[in-house]
Amino acid sequence: xxxxxAFALLMSLSQFACAQPNxxxxxxxxxxxxxxxxxxxxxxxxxxxxxxxxxxMKPTEDxxxxxxxxxxxxxxxQPADPALTLKVILWMPDMGxxxxxxxxxxxxxxxxxxxxxxxxxxxxxxxxxxxxxxQAVTExxxxxxxx
Numbered sequence: 226x227x228x229x230x231a232f233a234l235l236m237s238l239s240q241f242a243c244a245q246p247n248x249x250x251x252x253x254x255x256x257x258x259x260x261x262x263x264x265x266x267x268x269x270x271x272x273x274x275x276x277x278x279x280x281x282m283k284p285t286e287d288x289x290x291x292x293x294x295x296x297x298x299x300x301x302x303q304p305a306d307p308a309l310t311l312k313v314i315l316w317m318p319d320m321g322x323x324x325x326x327x328x329x330x331x332x333x334x335x336x337x338x339x340x341x342x343x344x345x346x347x348x349x350x351x352x353x354x355x356x357x358x359x360q361a362v363t364e365x366x367x368x369x370x371x372x
Contacts, residue, residue: 266368269296269364271356272309272364273300275299275302276366278292278293278294278295278352278368281293281338284342289341291339292339292342293332294329294338296335297335304333304336306334310357311329311354311355312356313329314352314355315343316352324344326341327339327341344370347372348372349370351368354367
């Protein structure tokens with residue numbers, strides 16, 4: 226009887242163990258329809274901006290990754306910077322924690338480099354793209370990433 230209890234306890238705790246990452250392509254969350262533009266993966270309604278991100282180097286269990294983040298005006302597809310402060314956060318909703326902060330560097334108008342991307346454990350993650358006014362989040366778009 227003790228063996229059965231110990232085995233059941235061990236099996237229930239094993240679901241919380243960390244595992245080796247198995248990186249897959251990011252899949253953006255469903256967003257509201259945006260009339261007039263076919264390709265707007267991340268839509269920021271408050272500034273009428275579209276954005277997308279593309280991996281430069283996907284993170285591995287040993288190395289940090291990086292991606293480019295591009296913004297453009299929905300109306301004319303011209304590159305544009307958000308007027309509000311941009312923040313990028315890595316978050317694991319199932320576990321209720323994030324990862325180490327990323328490094329965000331502006332390259333040119335509408336283009337940013339996001340470095341030090343590291344997912345600390347296997348599972349479902351989010352890349353949260355936030356537009357902030359002072360300390361308050363004005364708008365957030367989320368891309369799901371599974372590792």
